[in-house]
Amino acid sequence: MPELPEVETISRVLREGRPTNPPLLGRVIVGSDLLWQRTLAYPTPEEFADRIMGQMIGDIGRRGKYLLLRLDTDTMLFHLRMSGDLVLETAGEPPDVHHRLILDLDNGNRLAFNDTRKFGRVWLVSDPQEILGSLGPEPLGTDFTTEVLFGGLNSRRRQIKPLLLDQSFLAGMGNIYVDEALHRAKIHPLTISNQLDREGSDQLWRSIRQVLEDGINRNGTSFDWVYRGGDFQNYLRVYQRTGEVCPECGTLIERIIVGQRSTHICPTCQIAPV
DNA sequence: CACGAGACCTGTTCGC
DNA sequence: TGCGAACAGGTCTCGT
Numbered sequence: 001m002p003e004l005p006e007v008e009t010i011s012r013v014l015r016e017g018r019p020t021n022p023p024l025l026g027r028v029i030v031g032s033d034l035l036w037q038r039t040l041a042y043p044t045p046e047e048f049a050d051r052i053m054g055q056m057i058g059d060i061g062r063r064g065k066y067l068l069l070r071l072d073t074d075t076m077l078f079h080l081r082m083s084g085d086l087v088l089e090t091a092g093e094p095p096d097v098h099h100r101l102i103l104d105l106d107n108g109n110r111l112a113f114n115d116t117r118k119f120g121r122v123w124l125v126s127d128p129q130e131i132l133g134s135l136g137p138e139p140l141g142t143d144f145t146t147e148v149l150f151g152g153l154n155s156r157r158r159q160i161k162p163l164l165l166d167q168s169f170l171a172g173m174g175n176i177y178v179d180e181a182l183h184r185a186k187i188h189p190l191t192i193s194n195q196l197d198r199e200g201s202d203q204l205w206r207s208i209r210q211v212l213e214d215g216i217n218r219n220g221t222s223f224d225w226v227y228r229g230g231d232f233q234n235y236l237r238v239y240q241r242t243g244e245v246c247p248e249c250g251t252l253i254e255r256i257i258v259g260q261r262s263t264h265i266c267p268t269c270q271i272a273p274v
Numbered sequence: 275c276a277c278g279a280g281a282c283c284t285g286t287t288c289g290c
Numbered sequence: 291t292g293c294g295a296a297c298a299g300g301t302c303t304c305g306t
Contacts, residue, residue, distance in 0.1 A: 003299060038282090065300080081300045083284080098284085117283045119300065158276065167301085174299055223299075239299095260278070262297080 002080035004139065004172030005215030007062050009230060010086055014111075015060040021088040024111065028056045029071070031104035039100040039113065041121040048124050052076070052103070064135045064171030068128060075128040078113060084120030085228070087112050135171040139208050144170070149208075150201040153193040160196070161189035162259035164208075173208070176221055176239045179264045181207040183238045183246075188270040189258045195273060238264040 002010075017023035029052045034045050043051070055071035062068065067086065069076040078086065091108050101113040101122055113122060123131050136152075137144040152169060153160075163169055164178045173181070182189050184207035187200060196204065215221065220230030237247050242255040246266035256263050 006299075079300085082298070083300095115283095116285070117298090117300095119283065121301095156275085162277080165300085176299060221299075260280095261300095 003174030006220035009220040011062045024057050028106040030106050033102040036100040042123045063132050077123040079121045081119035083117040084115040134168050136169045146202050146205045149205045156193050158193050160191045163193050179239045180211045186269045188272050189263050191273045
């Protein structure tokens with residue numbers, strides 16, 4: 001679930017609150033419980049527990065697929081990987097079996113990091129750049145221009161799909177949004193990056209921005225047991241639509257493997273490179 | 275540098 | 291019905 005639009009949605013809901021939950025901003029951490037050791041990437045469990053105690057949540061943000069809690073003197077970073085989620089609950093509720101870290105708050109609520117597959121990670125650092133420093137540009141930010149994309153594609157010779165999934169090239173795209181962006185741009189996922197001309201690169205740039213904005217406007221994509229209130233899954237054109245018709249041309253969508261990831265294409269709209 | 279395989283994990287769905 | 295295989299929104303490390 002968690003690609004850029006989903007992390008953005010989680011970040012916004014935690015920051016602004018919902019009818020059922022108050023916003024997290026201004027809350028003070030009064031306790032914590034680490035239920036799966038490896039969830040905490042840095043520092044040690046003891047230091048983590050000591051350092052967060054009494055710190056207030058000043059802001060909540062996102063960078064790429066990372067969610068950031070800005071505390072008084074530290075930043076807590078969460079990477080949700082495949083199955084992570086952050087949920088606000090009332091203290092005293094029996095914790096879900098998949099909770100990996102619980103932060104107790106001064107208003108009787110708690111923030112729980114729920115992560116079925118245990119791939120997610122949490123860091124507590126004074127300078128978030130230690131963790132975020134190697135990320136590529138923010139796709140919806142002002143420094144991701146058509147020139148930057150074209151230049152980046154040209155300076156490498158890589159299959160376009162794995163390149164777009166590379167977070168040091170561009171921060172935030174995942175398997176869903178890459179497949180959707182490539183379909184909208186009519187680019188085959190195996191196309192070698194420096195084979196795209198300026199027109200193709202610009203089309204890809206627009207498709208990336210569009211698909212991410214659409215995803216955010218729909219509150220992200222939700223699948224079965226991982227529900228977040230998003231409904232972009234109803235607007236996907238190729239992702240997990242193998243055997244259904246391409247909305248552009250009516251050809252049946254195919255599933256192939258690219259870079260060991262499931263990949264969905266329209267074989268008519270997206271022509272394979274020679 | 276670019277790519278594939280395997281690892282890290284649990285849960286659901288698919289095929290026989 | 292049962293049971294193993296395949297598969298899932300991500301990323302890291304290693305070998306070629």
